[in-house]
Amino acid sequence: MSKTASIFSIEHKADRTMQVTPISEMPAISATSLRATRANIWDLLLVKPSGELALLTHGLCELPVQLRYAQDQPQDKSRMDTDMDMSIVSEGHGQVTSVQTGQWGTTTLIHEDGWKSRVTFDIFPLDKLVREAFQLLALILPTEVTFNVHRLFLEKWSARTWSTAPDVEFECFSSSLLTVFGLQVEEAPLPSDPWLRLAGSISHQRFLEDPALRFLSAPPSLPPLRPISDAVPTPPHPMLAPLLYGMHTLAEHLRLLVPRQDDLLKFVSIVCRVAVTVRPEWADYWKRLVPTAMSDWPSSLTFSKS
Numbered sequence: 001m002s003k004t005a006s007i008f009s010i011e012h013k014a015d016r017t018m019q020v021t022p023i024s025e026m027p028a029i030s031a032t033s034l035r036a037t038r039a040n041i042w043d044l045l046l047v048k049p050s051g052e053l054a055l056l057t058h059g060l061c062e063l064p065v066q067l068r069y070a071q072d073q074p075q076d077k078s079r080m081d082t083d084m085d086m087s088i089v090s091e092g093h094g095q096v097t098s099v100q101t102g103q104w105g106t107t108t109l110i111h112e113d114g115w116k117s118r119v120t121f122d123i124f125p126l127d128k129l130v131r132e133a134f135q136l137l138a139l140i141l142p143t144e145v146t147f148n149v150h151r152l153f154l155e156k157w158s159a160r161t162w163s164t165a166p167d168v169e170f171e172c173f174s175s176s177l178l179t180v181f182g183l184q185v186e187e188a189p190l191p192s193d194p195w196l197r198l199a200g201s202i203s204h205q206r207f208l209e210d211p212a213l214r215f216l217s218a219p220p221s222l223p224p225l226r227p228i229s230d231a232v233p234t235p236p237h238p239m240l241a242p243l244l245y246g247m248h249t250l251a252e253h254l255r256l257l258v259p260r261q262d263d264l265l266k267f268v269s270i271v272c273r274v275a276v277t278v279r280p281e282w283a284d285y286w287k288r289l290v291p292t293a294m295s296d297w298p299s300s301l302t303f304s305k306s
Contacts, residue, residue: 030098036121051095061147127169129263140246152176268293
């Protein structure tokens with residue numbers, strides 16, 4: 001037994017022949033394809049000679065996987081869920097020695113003592129906007145950049161226990177995207193005083209110059225959130241320009257779809273965050289269409305890291 005997985009590329013040629021090209025070899029004792037991290041693309045689950053598990057996604061990019069028994073039914077040793085880590089928990093049955101052929105996102109693991117555990121890897125986003133955003137990144141960015149965003153997204157979403165509550169997936173995505181591209185902004189703690197919390201509301205900003213309210217007391221205005229500055233200034237990410245163009249195109253598509261207006265309001269905020277670094281006038285464009293996209297008018301002097 002060679003304990004090696006050989007990866008090949010298969011291409012159907014115009015003359016009805018098939019071309020098989022070797023791509024890579026890596027240590028493995030078993031493997032199966034699964035719908036794991038993306039809804040319409042299969043990943044490859046590998047069992048390494050050490051018993052560790054890994055998913056190959058975005059080509060040959062590797063995601064280490066840890067399995068843990070489901071907390072809701074600890075007495076049922078056949079039910080497991082997934083988390084991303086560097087090792088595998090065998091729970092007394094020894095390391096995993098092989099996997100059976102997967103069915104969609106589910107497969108059966110076989111341990112050293114013959115014990116079988118059924119595991120499901122349905123860890124792809126259900127939020128339509130997040131799926132569209134990842135498809136966009138896959139079209140316009142290099143594989144390693146898209147993978148870094150996706151990996152960080154899965155880590156953040158895993159920390160939120162794979163919640164499908166409204167906006168959770170999009171928050172994980174936007175935070176991951178801004179982190180990879182070095183565009184994080186400061187996080188302002190939410191005041192406990194209701195009067196001070198009113199200062200952060202959209203209504204407060206909207207009625208600042210209303211002459212009918214000029215004689216009324218108002219809470220102090222909150223300063224706009226600032227980018228997190230590096231100790232040593234670094235140039236903008238080289239892929240920011242194509243990223244902005246792709247995100248701008250998706251936002252324009254959403255703008256034409258009445259049922260997707262809520263998605264547009266969320267998405268425009270990160271479009272503007274990218275735009276103020278490379279093309280502030282594009283942020284100005286979206287600020288005029290969606291006034292709540294940014295707290296203040298874009299300024300290249302304020303946001304640019306170049």
